[in-house]
Amino acid sequence: MPYTLPPIAKVASFDVDPQNTFTPTCPNELPVPNGNQIARELNAQAQFASLRVASRDAHCLQAVWIATEDHPQFSKIANQPNADIYWKPHAIVGTKGFEYIDGLDPQVYDFQVYKGIDPSMHPYGACYHDLAEKKTTGIIEFLRFHGIETVIVGGLATDYCVKNTVLQLCRSRFNVVVNLGACCGIATDTTEQAIEIMQINGAIIVQNSSTLTNADC
Numbered sequence: 001m002p003y004t005l006p007p008i009a010k011v012a013s014f015d016v017d018p019q020n021t022f023t024p025t026c027p028n029e030l031p032v033p034n035g036n037q038i039a040r041e042l043n044a045q046a047q048f049a050s051l052r053v054a055s056r057d058a059h060c061l062q063a064v065w066i067a068t069e070d071h072p073q074f075s076k077i078a079n080q081p082n083a084d085i086y087w088k089p090h091a092i093v094g095t096k097g098f099e100y101i102d103g104l105d106p107q108v109y110d111f112q113v114y115k116g117i118d119p120s121m122h123p124y125g126a127c128y129h130d131l132a133e134k135k136t137t138g139i140i141e142f143l144r145f146h147g148i149e150t151v152i153v154g155g156l157a158t159d160y161c162v163k164n165t166v167l168q169l170c171r172s173r174f175n176v177v178v179n180l181g182a183c184c185g186i187a188t189d190t191t192e193q194a195i196e197i198m199q200i201n202g203a204i205i206v207q208n209s210s211t212l213t214n215a216d217c
Contacts, residue, residue: 001211002211002212002213003177003204003206003211003212003213004213004214004215005048005150005152005177005212005213005214005215006149006150006175006214006215007214007215007216008048008049008050008214008216009050009147010050010147010148010149010150011048011049011050011051011148011149011150011151011152011214012049012050012051012052012053012143012146012148012150012151012152013042013045013046013048013049013051013052013053013151013152013154014053014054014055014126014151014152014153014154014155014165014169015042015052015053015054015055015104015109015154015155015182016054016055016126016153016154016155016156016161016162016165017055017056017057017091017126017155017156017157017161017162018035018038018039018042018054018100018101018104018154018155018156019056019057019091019097019098019099019100019101019156020036020096020097020098020099020100020101021057021090021091021097021098022035022090022156022157023035023036023101023156024036025096025101026090026096026097028088029088029089029090029091029097030087030088030090030157032156032157032184032185032186033184034184035101035156035157035184036101036102037184038101038154038155038156038181038182038183038184039101039102039103039104040103041154041179041181041182041208041209042104042154042155042182043103043104044182044208044209044210045152045154045179045182045209045212046108047209048152048209048212048213048214049152050146050148051110051111051143051146051148052108052109052110053109053110053111053112053113053139053142053143054100054109054111054112054113055112055113055114055115055126055137055139055155055161055165056091056098056100056112056113056114056115057090057091057098057115057116057161058091058093058098058114058115058116058117059089059090059091059092059093059116059117059119059122060092060093060117060119061089061092062119063083063116063119063120063122064077064080064083064119064120065077065080065083065085065086065087065122066086066087066088066089067086067087067088067089068086071086072086073085073086073087073088074086074087080120081130081131081132082118082120082121082122082123082129082130082131082132083120083121083122083131084122084131087122091116093117111138111139111142113126113137113138113139115129115137123164124160124161124163124164124165125161125164125165125167125168126139126161126164126165126168127139127140127165127168127169127172128168133168140168140169140172143174148174149174149175150174150175150176150177151169151174151175151176151177152177152179152212153165153166153169153176153177153178153179153183153203154178154179154181154182154183155182155183156183156184157183157184157185157186158180158183158184158185158186158191158194158195159185159186159187159190159191159193159194160186160194162178162183162194163194163197163198166178166198166201166203167197167198167201170198170201170202170203171201175202175204176198176202176203176204177203177204177205177206177212178195178198178203178204178205178206179206179208179209179212180195180205180206180207180208181206181207181208181209182208182209
């Protein structure tokens, strides 16, 4: 069904972690099926917004959450309040994985968040550096300063960083529209669960940008 957004001046478009590390381009990192095919929809949803923002995972090899033989991926981390489980190295600054997927121009963004740059932290949502959501990345303040009321969200992956970013935005009293055409999830079941959780928390779900229009158009 069509969804009418507010006037374009009140809308921002948010690209969450659209990086090679979460695509088949980097098969040894954290590839999400079809993750490298969302650029067209991300660019399309941006046409309905006056601001375009993005987040990127920005990690180092010294991070406390890097998986090893002794600490395999997905095992729990003890005594680290801002890193919950171990992960394969991914989105290491300076590597192909850190870069945006093909079809996205880094120069188009009005604001970019680098998350996880602190080696003791592995956040999922893009609005806070820490898991307790006390250390802001500045994106909420940026959006509020510019009078944004509605945020269209796409990115990678639906069931992790997109979900957590959407929930943070909802808790911050933004109207949030999730564009599924600009998202990809890791697994079907967790993606379906994420969509349900986002809806329960107030997010609007649309299938693609062709269903969107602005009130002033």
